[in-house]
Amino acid sequence: MRVIGLMSGTSCDAIDAAAADLTIEGDTVVLTPLGALECAFPDGLRRDLLAALPPASTTMADVCRLDTLLGQALASAADRADRELCAGRAELIVSHGQTVHHWTEDGHVRGTLQLGQPAWIAERTGRTVVSDLRPRDVAAGGQGAPLVSAVDVMWLRDRPGVPVALNLGGIANITVAVGGRGPLAYDTGPANVLLDTAVREATGGRADRDVDGALAAAGTVHAPLLERLSAEPYYSLPAPRTTGRELFNAAYLRAALAGFEHLSTEDVLATLTELTARTVADAVRDAGGTEVIASGGGTRNPTLMAALGRALDGVPVRTSDDLGLPSDAKEAYAFAVLGFLTVHGLPGTVPACTGARRATVLGSITPGRGPLPAAGGGTAAPVRLRVSGTEPPREPGIRITHAH
Structure with missing residues (x-):
C-alpha cells in the first residue's frame, strides 16, 4: 500500500511529507521509502499559529480559522507528495496535524488537540485520510505521546x-x-x-x-x-x-x-x-x-x-x-506506518511507552472519493519494522558530532 505521512511538529517550521510503500510480511512491516518533501507553510500561517499557542489566549473563531487553514496547507502538501513521490497513485494519507494544546494535570494527560481539518485533505486528493491519532491513547489512560515509540520499538528491537x-x-x-x-x-x-x-x-x-x-x-x-x-x-x-x-x-x-x-x-x-x-x-x-x-x-x-x-x-x-530513514522525515514515515496499521485494524501503541492501559487502534478515518483501502495481510499485530534495502543490525559505530 502506498501511504503518505504528514507531520508538523512542535517547532511549527514546516510540513514534512514522506511517502512509503508498506506491506506486512508475517510479523514484519516492510517499509520501502519513496521519498520525502518539506513543504513551507503559506505566508502568515506560521506567524498566526505561533501567536495562538500557549500561553497566548485565543478565540474559538481563531481555532476554527487555523483548523481550516492548516487543513488546506496539509491538503496541498499531500497533493504535492502524491504527484511527485507516488506518481498520483497514493492509496492512503496519514495526517498528524498540528498539536496546539496538550492538557496535562498532575502528571496525567487529560486531553490533546491537533488542528488541520482532514476533510480538506480528502477533498483535495480524493484519498482516504487517517487523522487525530493521539486522543485514542489518551482515552485509554496514556500520554498520547511519544506515539512514534511503537514504530521505534518495532524498528530497533533486533539491534544489539x-x-x-x-x-x-x-x-x-x-x-x-x-x-x-x-x-x-x-x-x-x-x-x-x-x-x-x-x-x-x-x-x-x-x-x-x-x-x-x-x-x-x-x-x-x-x-x-x-x-x-x-x-x-x-x-x-x-x-x-x-x-x-x-x-x-x-x-x-x-x-x-x-x-x-x-x-x-x-x-x-x-x-x-x-x-x-x-x-x-x-x-x-x-x-x-x-x-x-x-x-x-x-x-x-x-x-x-x-x-x-x-x-x-x-x-x-x-x-x-x-x-534507511531520513532524519528530517523520520516522524512523517512513522505516522505513515501508524495510519497503515489503523486501516488494518491493528494497534499502534506500546502501553509501556505511553502509559496506557492497553494497546489501541489509533485515529479517525475520513473517506476519500472511492472505497476505503483494501487491508491485506494477517490479523496479528506485527512486531518488527524492516526498512527495505538496509543492512542487518550491526554493532554501534562511530560517534557522530556533526549534522548533515
Missing part, C-alpha cells in the same frame, strides 16, 4: 545492546526499544523550542532560529543559568511523561532569564543547547543506552550534536539516515 531512538524536534523525546528499562518512551525536555524562542525574543521576531547553531557556538555556557534551568521539576517526573509549549514557551524563558539580562544572546543559546544535551544524556544513561539513533531538525544543528556527543561521553550517536 540497548538502542535508544532520539527525536530532536521542538521537544526532545527518546524510545528505549529493548533491554535496560525498555520498552520505554518519554519526552526528555526541550530541544529546539527554547532555542528558537530565544532567537525570536532577541531579534524581535526578525529571525526564528539559530542557523547551524552558529550563535550558540560563539557563546559560553553560563553555569548559574544552566543550574536554574536544570532545576525545572519536569525533569524529575517519572516516565512516561510528556511536555510541550504549555510549559516551555516564551513566558517560561523570560522567567528563567530574570536576573541574567546581562548575558549575550550567544551565551543564552550556548546554555540552552547544553541543557538539551545534558537532559537527553541523563535519560540515555538512566536507560543504560548503548547507542543513540537521532532524528529530527536538531540533527542539522552541529553545535547541538557536538554538545550531545560530549554529554554522552562515549555512547555512539548516529542519525536515522544510517538505518
Whole structure:
C-alpha cells in the first residue's frame, strides 16, 4: 500500500511529507521509502499559529480559522507528495496535524488537540485520510505521546545492546526499544523550542532560529543559568511523561532569564543547547543506552550534536539516515506506518511507552472519493519494522558530532 505521512511538529517550521510503500510480511512491516518533501507553510500561517499557542489566549473563531487553514496547507502538501513521490497513485494519507494544546494535570494527560481539518485533505486528493491519532491513547489512560515509540520499538528491537531512538524536534523525546528499562518512551525536555524562542525574543521576531547553531557556538555556557534551568521539576517526573509549549514557551524563558539580562544572546543559546544535551544524556544513561539513533531538525544543528556527543561521553550517536530513514522525515514515515496499521485494524501503541492501559487502534478515518483501502495481510499485530534495502543490525559505530 502506498501511504503518505504528514507531520508538523512542535517547532511549527514546516510540513514534512514522506511517502512509503508498506506491506506486512508475517510479523514484519516492510517499509520501502519513496521519498520525502518539506513543504513551507503559506505566508502568515506560521506567524498566526505561533501567536495562538500557549500561553497566548485565543478565540474559538481563531481555532476554527487555523483548523481550516492548516487543513488546506496539509491538503496541498499531500497533493504535492502524491504527484511527485507516488506518481498520483497514493492509496492512503496519514495526517498528524498540528498539536496546539496538550492538557496535562498532575502528571496525567487529560486531553490533546491537533488542528488541520482532514476533510480538506480528502477533498483535495480524493484519498482516504487517517487523522487525530493521539486522543485514542489518551482515552485509554496514556500520554498520547511519544506515539512514534511503537514504530521505534518495532524498528530497533533486533539491534544489539540497548538502542535508544532520539527525536530532536521542538521537544526532545527518546524510545528505549529493548533491554535496560525498555520498552520505554518519554519526552526528555526541550530541544529546539527554547532555542528558537530565544532567537525570536532577541531579534524581535526578525529571525526564528539559530542557523547551524552558529550563535550558540560563539557563546559560553553560563553555569548559574544552566543550574536554574536544570532545576525545572519536569525533569524529575517519572516516565512516561510528556511536555510541550504549555510549559516551555516564551513566558517560561523570560522567567528563567530574570536576573541574567546581562548575558549575550550567544551565551543564552550556548546554555540552552547544553541543557538539551545534558537532559537527553541523563535519560540515555538512566536507560543504560548503548547507542543513540537521532532524528529530527536538531540533527542539522552541529553545535547541538557536538554538545550531545560530549554529554554522552562515549555512547555512539548516529542519525536515522544510517538505518534507511531520513532524519528530517523520520516522524512523517512513522505516522505513515501508524495510519497503515489503523486501516488494518491493528494497534499502534506500546502501553509501556505511553502509559496506557492497553494497546489501541489509533485515529479517525475520513473517506476519500472511492472505497476505503483494501487491508491485506494477517490479523496479528506485527512486531518488527524492516526498512527495505538496509543492512542487518550491526554493532554501534562511530560517534557522530556533526549534522548533515
